[in-house]
Amino acid sequence: MSDAPTTSDGLRVFKPKPSLPPPPATTGVIGWMRFNLFDGIGSSITTVIGLLLLGFLAISFYEWAFVRGVWEAASRQECRLSPTEFGTCWAGVEFWFTRFIYGRYPDAEIWRLDLMAIVFIAWMAPLWAPKVTAKVMVGLSAILVFPFMAGYFFLGGDRNWFMAIMVAVSMTWFAGTMIHVAACLLTGKGLGHWIITLSGFSSRDDRTHKYPLLMAAVVAFGIVYFVIQSWQLPIVGTNHWGGLFLTLVISGIGIASALPAGIVLALGRRSEMPVIRVMCVTFIELFRSVPLITILFMATTMFPLFLPEGVVFNKLASAIVAVCLFSAAYMAETVRGGLQAIPKGQYEAAEAMGLGYWQSMGLIIMPQALKLMIPNIVGSFIGLFKDTTLVSIIGLFDLLGMISAISQDPQWIGLHHEPLFTAALIYFIGCLAMSKYSQHLERKLGAGDRR
Amino acid sequence: MSLETESTPEQIQSAASDEVVISLNEVNKWFGEFHVLKDIDLSVYKGERIVICGPSGSGKSTLIRCINRLEEHQRGDILVNGVTLDSNLKNIDAIRRDVGMVFQSFNLFPHLTVLENCTLAPIWVRNMPKREAEEVAMEYLTRVKIPEQAEKYPGQLSGGQQQRVAIARSLCMSPQIMLFDEPTSALDPEMISEVLDVMVELAGTGMTMLCVTHEMGFAKRVADRVIFMDFGEIVEQNTPEEFFENPKSDRTKLFLSQILAH
Numbered sequence: 001m002s003d004a005p006t007t008s009d010g011l012r013v014f015k016p017k018p019s020l021p022p023p024p025a026t027t028g029v030i031g032w033m034r035f036n037l038f039d040g041i042g043s044s045i046t047t048v049i050g051l052l053l054l055g056f057l058a059i060s061f062y063e064w065a066f067v068r069g070v071w072e073a074a075s076r077q078e079c080r081l082s083p084t085e086f087g088t089c090w091a092g093v094e095f096w097f098t099r100f101i102y103g104r105y106p107d108a109e110i111w112r113l114d115l116m117a118i119v120f121i122a123w124m125a126p127l128w129a130p131k132v133t134a135k136v137m138v139g140l141s142a143i144l145v146f147p148f149m150a151g152y153f154f155l156g157g158d159r160n161w162f163m164a165i166m167v168a169v170s171m172t173w174f175a176g177t178m179i180h181v182a183a184c185l186l187t188g189k190g191l192g193h194w195i196i197t198l199s200g201f202s203s204r205d206d207r208t209h210k211y212p213l214l215m216a217a218v219v220a221f222g223i224v225y226f227v228i229q230s231w232q233l234p235i236v237g238t239n240h241w242g243g244l245f246l247t248l249v250i251s252g253i254g255i256a257s258a259l260p261a262g263i264v265l266a267l268g269r270r271s272e273m274p275v276i277r278v279m280c281v282t283f284i285e286l287f288r289s290v291p292l293i294t295i296l297f298m299a300t301t302m303f304p305l306f307l308p309e310g311v312v313f314n315k316l317a318s319a320i321v322a323v324c325l326f327s328a329a330y331m332a333e334t335v336r337g338g339l340q341a342i343p344k345g346q347y348e349a350a351e352a353m354g355l356g357y358w359q360s361m362g363l364i365i366m367p368q369a370l371k372l373m374i375p376n377i378v379g380s381f382i383g384l385f386k387d388t389t390l391v392s393i394i395g396l397f398d399l400l401g402m403i404s405a406i407s408q409d410p411q412w413i414g415l416h417h418e419p420l421f422t423a424a425l426i427y428f429i430g431c432l433a434m435s436k437y438s439q440h441l442e443r444k445l446g447a448g449d450r451r
Numbered sequence: 452m453s454l455e456t457e458s459t460p461e462q463i464q465s466a467a468s469d470e471v472v473i474s475l476n477e478v479n480k481w482f483g484e485f486h487v488l489k490d491i492d493l494s495v496y497k498g499e500r501i502v503i504c505g506p507s508g509s510g511k512s513t514l515i516r517c518i519n520r521l522e523e524h525q526r527g528d529i530l531v532n533g534v535t536l537d538s539n540l541k542n543i544d545a546i547r548r549d550v551g552m553v554f555q556s557f558n559l560f561p562h563l564t565v566l567e568n569c570t571l572a573p574i575w576v577r578n579m580p581k582r583e584a585e586e587v588a589m590e591y592l593t594r595v596k597i598p599e600q601a602e603k604y605p606g607q608l609s610g611g612q613q614q615r616v617a618i619a620r621s622l623c624m625s626p627q628i629m630l631f632d633e634p635t636s637a638l639d640p641e642m643i644s645e646v647l648d649v650m651v652e653l654a655g656t657g658m659t660m661l662c663v664t665h666e667m668g669f670a671k672r673v674a675d676r677v678i679f680m681d682f683g684e685i686v687e688q689n690t691p692e693e694f695f696e697n698p699k700s701d702r703t704k705l706f707l708s709q710i711l712a713h
Contacts, residue, residue: 348521349558353572353624354547363571367562 064088065421075411092412093422100402100422103242109234112153113245119174120146126181133190138177143256145173154249157235168225176220238316242397244426246316250398251385254323258384259377261324262331267361269336280332287329293390295322300394319391327384334380338373339365371445378438382431399423465675467499472628472659473518478527480513487513488524489683495628500660502670502691505680506706511663514680515630518661519550532627548576551621555633557613559605565592565616566601569623577624584623591619595649611642615649622653629653631662665710671695679703 005013037047070079070087071094079089093100102110123142126132149170152163159167180191187194192213196202199212241249268280287295299322300315307313342365350360370377392401403419406412473495480488487510495501503511516522517529520536520543529536531546560568569588573579579587592598595615597608605613614634621629631650635643647669654660654673664670670677670691677694679687679702687694687703698704 343556343558345554345556345558346560349552349554349560352519352521352547352550352552353621354544354576355572356544359575363575364560368560371562 076413076415089412089415089418092406092415093418096402096406096409096412096419097422099243099405100399100419100426101244103246103397103402104240105236105242105245106240109156109236112156112233112236116150116153119149123174123177126177126184129181129185131188132181132184134180134192138180141173141177145170147253147256149174153233154241155236155238156233158232164229165225168221168228171228172217172221172224175224176217238314241316243402244399246391246396247385247388247398250316250320250323250388250391251381253320254327254384254388255381257324258327258331258380261328262335263366265328265332266335266339269332270339284329284332287326288333292323292326292387293393295326296390296394298322315394316396319394319396323384323388323391327380330380330383331377334373334376335369337376338369341372342369371442374438374442374445378434382434385430385434386427399426465498465500467675468497470497471495472497472532473661474528474530475514475518476528476530478514478517478524478529480510480517480522480524480526487683488517491527491683491685493678493685495659495661497627498657498659499675500654500658500673501662501676501678502674503661503663503678503680504665504667504670504706504710505686509680510683511680512632515552515632515661515663518628518630519547519552521552548624549626550628550630551624551626552630553614553617553621553632553634555636557605557610557617557637559613559617559620561605564602564604565597565608568605568616569620572620572624588619588623591622592616594622594652595619596645609642610638611645614638614642614646618646618649618653628659628661631660631664633663633665635664635666667695667710679706681706 007013038044065088068082068086068088069090070082071090073079073082073087073089073091076089076092079087079091098107098110102113105113120142123138123146127135127139132138148163148166152159152167176191183189183191183194192209195212195216196209199215201209201212265280265284268276269284271277271280296319299318303318304313346364346368347360350364355363388398389400391398392404397405400423403423406419407415409415471494473493475491475493478488478491479486491514503514505511513522517524517536518531524536532549534542534545536542536546559565560571563571566585566588569592570581570584573584573587574581589598589601592601595618597612597615597619600608600612600616605616608616618634634650635646638646643666647666650660650662650669651673660673662669662674674691676688677691678685679694679700681702687698687700689699694703695707698707
């Protein structure tokens, strides 16, 4: 102690000790295995048994799927008579695979579904490109505007005045978005900037900038509207829709509508206005306490009884409405949970700064609450995606409906295991993707939470 | 909590004028059955700096929270800048625009950067262009001595830095009155002085300030008037010299002897 450095007035200089690395054998693969797999006799035995079980399952599966797998056959009978005996009939799955994906959609029109899938991906993909500006606009339009174009491509036929306008709006918007994205990627400046610059408005007051933008939008819309006026697609009734396509349509609409509807309901439930609160509570409790399948049955069988005679309500439409209402009620409670996790101080700080109700909700509370809710929201989305299989009970041929249809095809009669395995795999991939993406999102948005 | 009274630097010059900016008249408030504020009468003059102290539960926080309507009073009148606080939402918004508030727990928005915290209200409430709001924000962040933290998130700052951001955030709305609700109570001892320094500097600019605080050194140095509250009443109010040297009520004397004992 005596040789420790001192300051001029005789005080000992405090110097913190340096930080050292942790002792070896507690880190790395070996350390991890020792602690987690072979920590004592009991743990080692469990590990070995577990590994054996896993190996057995893997071998059995390999034998079923690959060793006995028959990939080329014209009927189930042929599969069974294969050299390996009772072969696993992947040939049937292969033969029906297009039907699994597109249902009974006419072969000649399938390009329409593919095209819409590509359009949707092209519309959403820019959200992940860092250079693109106005992402909120791009994302919102993909959810709000795209459905009109998609709806028409799926259904075809005549367009009434509303659909004629909306399809044109949708197409114009898509074209605009694509040009905007290209402009962003190539020049670093968005479409709006170029329209303002090229029209010579950039030197004028900021407030006049909306005029050239508005003009460009109206002109583009007009051109698209008149070009596609006499163009028409053959009609494909919703009774032909099916397979994974139908599953995605129902769950997609359900997912897209559930979150906004859930937010509105949750805010309504916390409202200080009694009428609104009672209405929201009633709605939420009613739809949450009835099984989805009951709601589906009621929507398709009971609801038409209340309609005036002659009015036919599309079965798919009523199923979609039922799914939306059900998921909105569930989402409302998820959102409410998230709202309750926000400390009171955040509301007070927003209020004290003079922000109004919608401003503080939209700018302060919701962004924080939604971030907290991501795991639950994605959980609901995954649930919804799987719950849509219930529509096969009211006679819609979604993915599961098509899977059971194959077993009634005379050629492939009784073929259950292989198609079901395929469906499980498709659902698994879909759900895993959502789940992984939500984890990624949580990490990305968690930037401000690092403490 | 105490500060060494010996080393108190010179008193800040008073900026109080005779124009009343806040007036409370027979204000009463209840939380359910509990009577928190009892017949509060108080006039605050423009540029005046008031320190409110008292034991916990005495109603001092509730009092200043009534002034920007974070709490609703049930009887009596509150006038801020000549505007009456009632259920009229327009009046409430008008008052909140002119009254800044700093909280004990900072209440910064954790999902926004320091700069965004400061520009949010000017942009959305005052409709200020973003660039201008950012310039104003940087000016105030410089005044509270943390311009280099502008791009960080609140969670990455220390408590003292967060509270200074909160003060800057309020100032960005260019308020005429600042309310401080125990701004240093949640801070580690080493960070209290950095926040108090900022508040002393703010007092030097002639801002009207109402501070609920137990920092008696701050009160002596800055306050024009010290108010002591207990059981929802104003027990005593006086200039800091008189208040500390010559308390008029036994309750004040007991309180002072307890907080200055250590």
